[in-house]
Amino acid sequence: MNTGAGASRSLAFAAAGVIGLLLAPVVVVVVISFSADSFIVFPPSGWSLRWYERLLSHRPLMAGLQLSATVAAFVAVLSLILGLPAALALARGNFPGREALRAFFLAPLLLPTLVLGLALLLAFQPFGLIATLPGLVLAHLTVTLPFVVRMMATNFATLPDDLEAAAATLGAPPLRVFFRVTLPLAAPGLAASGALAFLLSFDETVISLFVSGPRASTLPVEMVRYVEGRTDPMIAALSTVLVCGTLAVAVAVERMIGLTRAVGR
Amino acid sequence: MKAPARIAWLALPAGAVLAFVYVYPMLDLGRMSFNRTGPTGAMVPDWSLAIWRELLADPFTLELTWNSIVLSAVATTGALLLAYPLALFLFRTDSRWRGLIAAIAITPMLVNGVARVFGWLAILGDRGLVNSILLSAGLVDQPVRLVYNWTGVAIGLTESLMPYMILALMAGFGRLDRTLEEAAASLGAPPWRRFMRVTLPLSLPAIVLGWLLCFVLAMSAYITPKLLGGGRVFLLATEIFELAVTNVNWPMAAALALYTLILLLLFLAAYGALARRAA
Numbered sequence: 001m002n003t004g005a006g007a008s009r010s011l012a013f014a015a016a017g018v019i020g021l022l023l024a025p026v027v028v029v030v031v032i033s034f035s036a037d038s039f040i041v042f043p044p045s046g047w048s049l050r051w052y053e054r055l056l057s058h059r060p061l062m063a064g065l066q067l068s069a070t071v072a073a074f075v076a077v078l079s080l081i082l083g084l085p086a087a088l089a090l091a092r093g094n095f096p097g098r099e100a101l102r103a104f105f106l107a108p109l110l111l112p113t114l115v116l117g118l119a120l121l122l123a124f125q126p127f128g129l130i131a132t133l134p135g136l137v138l139a140h141l142t143v144t145l146p147f148v149v150r151m152m153a154t155n156f157a158t159l160p161d162d163l164e165a166a167a168a169t170l171g172a173p174p175l176r177v178f179f180r181v182t183l184p185l186a187a188p189g190l191a192a193s194g195a196l197a198f199l200l201s202f203d204e205t206v207i208s209l210f211v212s213g214p215r216a217s218t219l220p221v222e223m224v225r226y227v228e229g230r231t232d233p234m235i236a237a238l239s240t241v242l243v244c245g246t247l248a249v250a251v252a253v254e255r256m257i258g259l260t261r262a263v264g265r
Numbered sequence: 266m267k268a269p270a271r272i273a274w275l276a277l278p279a280g281a282v283l284a285f286v287y288v289y290p291m292l293d294l295g296r297m298s299f300n301r302t303g304p305t306g307a308m309v310p311d312w313s314l315a316i317w318r319e320l321l322a323d324p325f326t327l328e329l330t331w332n333s334i335v336l337s338a339v340a341t342t343g344a345l346l347l348a349y350p351l352a353l354f355l356f357r358t359d360s361r362w363r364g365l366i367a368a369i370a371i372t373p374m375l376v377n378g379v380a381r382v383f384g385w386l387a388i389l390g391d392r393g394l395v396n397s398i399l400l401s402a403g404l405v406d407q408p409v410r411l412v413y414n415w416t417g418v419a420i421g422l423t424e425s426l427m428p429y430m431i432l433a434l435m436a437g438f439g440r441l442d443r444t445l446e447e448a449a450a451s452l453g454a455p456p457w458r459r460f461m462r463v464t465l466p467l468s469l470p471a472i473v474l475g476w477l478l479c480f481v482l483a484m485s486a487y488i489t490p491k492l493l494g495g496g497r498v499f500l501l502a503t504e505i506f507e508l509a510v511t512n513v514n515w516p517m518a519a520a521l522a523l524y525t526l527i528l529l530l531l532f533l534a535a536y537g538a539l540a541r542r543a544a
């Protein structure tokens with residue numbers, strides 16, 4: 001088509017511009033993390049690694065990093081342990097109230113984390129769970145558990161079931177079919193769900209702001225506090241490290257199941 | 266393979282955990298809004314509508330609501346205008362880079378929100394990228410104030426919504442049939458006319474759904490307004506946090522959170538109705 005080429009070229013240019021805009025903040029953060037300046041100046045007047053060095057000796061941020069990694073590890077494992085059977089029930093079960101149960105499991109994803117965070121603060125305070133490791137893990141499960149259930153239920157539903165049927169026909173008991181056939185087939189989806197649950201917990205900011213405290217604050221909470229108080233390139237250095245970590249996980253997930261499918265509804 | 270009904274028991278552990286971290290806290294939130302605050306500001310257990318009356322009679326509530334709605338509408342519309350060409354490109358292209366471009370388009374979703382806000386501070390700040398270009402080009406004498414005000418919040422919020430908008434649009438473009446455009450072209454319609462008369466009307470359901478979804482997300486966004494607003498931008502979301510954490514006025518914070526939630530549910534009801542009509 002003669003008129004189509006010009007139109008699709010201008011569409012491609014517009015798309016490239018938008019991609020540039022989406023990448024701009026991330027690129028700027030990476031560049032400024034190597035700045036030698038003491039303030040946010042872009043372009044930087046000189047280059048250094050001093051903000052990476054400072055970061056390593058910054059107690060609150062390092063403590064936050066450690067806590068966030070611990071919380072995220074617990075959250076990922078618990079989300080899988082709890083989410084996998086629930087997803088199996090939703091995907092394979094044929095019982096009355098299944099749709100209601102599915103809606104119940106997905107409901108927390110529809111609520112703003114701002115409202116959930118406030119509700120968790122009010123509910124956890126009397127139990128002494130605020131600013132504790134168990135409190136943070138439980139709070140994050142509100143978001144990661146429904147997410148894992150949704151992802152794994154889709155995963156189980158799309159698995160080819162003729163292999164399971166074959167195993168059952170050959171006389172394998174149900175539990176054996178599950179562990180020898182279903183689980184290996186679902187393993188890539190399982191690993192991807194676990195990785196995304198880890199990332200969701202690690203990045204969770206709003207809920208953590210409500211349930212953190214002076215005794216225990218996750219990394220994003222410490223980052224918010226830092227940016228509120230000062231603006232120097234240290235947060236850029238930290239963000240660069242985080243972006244690299246996220247990118248590594250995203251690439252791994254993309255390899256396993258396709259990222260756009262994982263985060264899409 | 267269908268399993269017997271007792272497989273439902275497998276959902277029990279997860280259900281029990283969600284009951285404690287989701288159902289109970291939300292019920293507790295509702296209960297809290299019927300308590301009162303005493304003269305010292307301490308919470309007094311009660312069953313009264315005092316907090317709700319105070320909240321709804323306060324002109325500040327109306328101002329916050331208006332601020333939140335206007336900001337969310339501006340940011341969502343901005344995100345729509347920017348995301349549309351990219352989503353359309355991704356939907357149509359058969360380039361082998363499609364997967365990579367789609368991944369880049371949604372990467373901001375996976376980059377920590379504080380990191381992205383920091384990037385905008387470096388781009389829009391007084392000594393940031395935009396101002397150094399404007400100053401060195403001699404277009405302005407003084408740095409233009411682009412952060413710690415409404416402008417900064419609107420820009421940051423727009424960017425944070427774009428990945429969701431792109432996903433929503435791409436999901437909704439399903440009914441966009443290329444052959445209809447080709448038919449229009451072969452009948453002599455110029456590109457602009459084809460877009461206005463064929464492409465745009467066909468993608469209208471996707472636009473409406475994407476807009477509502479992102480509007481709801483914008484209404485409850487907290488980090489971007491908090492950090493890019495520098496305490497000068499007052500919204501429902503920022504006020505809920507202030508009330509709960511700084512003022513420790515839990516009954517009022519709970520009531521304002523529920524008020525916001527009811528507002529959002531009204532928009533979601535519209536979303537549901539439109540989704541059914543589009544389907």
